Amino acid sequence: MDQGSDEDLVARCLDGDEMAFAELVDRYKNLVFGILSQVVADSSRVEDLAQDVFIKIHRGLPGFRGHARLSTWIYRIVQNVCRDTRDQPPAASLDERDEGGGLRHDPGVHDAAFRHLELRDQLEKAIGMLPLEQRFLISAHYFGGRQYQELADILGIPMGTVKTQLHRAKARLRLLLEPGKRK
């Protein structure tokens, strides 16, 4: 893969170089696909949505002024696509929760590897109960490795709001996962 800068890649795309756009897709497809797969509940839609993201990038490149980093701009488009999906997975049914409101865990599970899988499964269910924008923040921060300030730039909100939203999301996850947390 060409290791040229994003700025060079964008310039080549704007010159009509289709290979440059293919390089851009190669460079960012894992990121886009990963974020979408973590945010959108319906996994069968992830590829279509990822393609939509790159179509929007292709159409929007002529208007990309370079005021923000290319990755920041792409995150915004991913976020808009997520928002447009109106993806609201159903909350876990009540019979999946314990008396304290947390997700129920099987007390008979002792094997460490299996417990790890169980926690992962419970985590996915708990994240599915979060509002879509908090799911996006969680994914962009942990999977995408975006820091608070960059998340604020992506979303166009104050950094304090990013912190608040992430704090709320994690507090909600702790509440839901408390019975099964692992130190």
Added chain:
Amino acid sequence: VNPERENDWLDAALDARPAATPPSDFTQRVMQRVTSPQPTAVLSGLLPEQGLSVGLAFAVFGLCLILDMEGLMSALDRAIRTPEAAAAVAVGSYVVWLLTKKEPEAECFSTLHSGSKP
């Protein structure tokens, strides 16, 4: 150590969260969509002045059918009675809209502003 993390079990679990990877031919599929003309892209491919001319021609044609030299007072009445005229206006307006609309700049969540304190 990331100072923005609490580095506890939840951070570890979130860090270890699996994410899907794209299929091997993903880039090819995207490039196929990018290079194959879409219905709106065909219209957008017209020169702006050509598109506007086509749209305005439809609109004027529709208006002429409605007015039909009888004046503005009966226009609405005739529009109701001549659906093809109204359809021509609608098509013309739609074509103008298609040709003049722009890809919206990426916007941000506005919902995050509400109910949260920085």
